[in-house]
Ligand SMILES: Nc1nc2c(c(=O)[nH]1)N[C@H]1C(S)=C(S)[C@@H](COP(=O)(O)OP(=O)(O)OC[C@H]3O[C@@H](n4cnc5c(N)ncnc54)[C@H](O)[C@@H]3O)O[C@H]1N2
């Protein structure tokens with residue numbers, strides 16, 4: 301008789317895993333390789349940006365007080381006594397009714413306090429010298445980007461654990477990080493089990509399938525920020541799987557296995573955990589897909605026994621393994637982001653357990669709409685490629701109707717739009733602004 305497993309709530313499963321989470325070390329990577337890593341320490345501004353008062357326009361640096369009487373009928377004239385390109389400085393004094401030609405990004409001369417845009421200056425030459433007329437007043441500070449207006453020295457620009465996106469790369473470059481402190485990536489071992497598995501380049505034969513989980517999970521590990529180490533696929537043989545798991549554990553921070561966690565005659569993972577002396581945190585979760593997800597811990601290493609069914613494996617990873625990886629990388633918000641949306645289609649299956657339905661997110665009449673994709677079975681692969689959300693449907697219902705509010709979990713690869721779609725959303729913004 302198979303012992304009946306007792307399902308626990310999804311959140312309880314998350315808590316039990318998080319109790320064994322751990323953090324990485326700090327290591328340094330060259331700035332150009334830092335994209336996609338996570339900051340290993342806070343990024344604090346060690347100088348003001350801009351570092352000097354500078355001009356945001358091409359024009360003329362002047363003293364605003366020389367323009368107090370200027371107007372359309374009474375232009376004030378300036379003598380141009382020099383020129384400053386970006387990267388240069390002008391150290392000479394600038395006197396009454398004198399100006400310096402200045403380029404965008406160049407430092408404002410000491411004695412000037414405003415910049416006149418080139419388009420407003422009527423330039424001319426008198427006695428071989430350059431001059432311009434100005435028909436309006438300038439205010440003190442006009443057209444100047446002041447020291448520290450972008451960032452004040454001492455500002456925390458990004459905290460440890462921040463994902464390094466291209467914008468963070470720009471900040472790192474601005475503050476002189478030739479090498480960037482990042483968190484070391486966790487090494488995630490992956491083992492696929494199942495005697496039915498073929499390598500991806502093997503021809504199909506009756507009873508066999510190609511091993512898609514191993515490759516899907518490697519990609520999920522990379523997307524989450526970990527380093528996958530694939531140990532291969534092994535047939536359902538207790539001794540082989542036991543030694544593979546034991547050996548792999550010595551080389552990794554966390555281990556993922558796929559398949560072999562249910563109650564079939566060849567589902568050996570539970571026996572392997574027992575022989576290893578691992579502490580099984582749970583072996584059944586009140587969710588679909590992925591109810592068989594089994595997680596154990598051995599010497600501080602978490603062993604994720606994900607289902608063999610592709611969709612169950614996928615969901616189990618995103619809900620349980622991903623946050624563990626993010627936690628290791630010091631990410632403060634280690635769980636996937638959630639939104640509220642409107643269900644786009646009826647979902648008529650009864651829900652004894654919480655359900656995580658693969659879906660895609662759209663926008664209709666000012667609301668986010670979440671639509672389930674394809675066949676919602678845990679053994680399907682087809683719905684995975686286009687899923688950008690998991691629609692979370694709490695258990696204990698007979699199904700859900702179109703139009704109901706639902707929680708959606710945002711996966712990371714969001715679909716873009718066409719040029720027409722891009723223009724369209726722009727028009728909508730303007731339309732809604734007219735209502736304000
Ligand atoms: N009597 C019961 N049978 C099953 C139960 C149950 O509670 N009682 N649970 C079902 C549920 S729910 C799931 S999910 C599966 C989970 O089974 P396992 O995680 O043990 O996985 P396997 O049996 O090894 O494989 C399941 C399925 O997935 C295919 N598979 C396996 N590995 C891969 C791979 N690497 N790539 C692609 N596909 C893979 C495999 O061929 C099977 O079709 O158990 C139910 N049964």
Ligand code: MOO
Pocket residue numbers: 587588589590591592593607609611612678
């Ligand atoms: O673990 Mo199974 O995916 O719940 O169908």
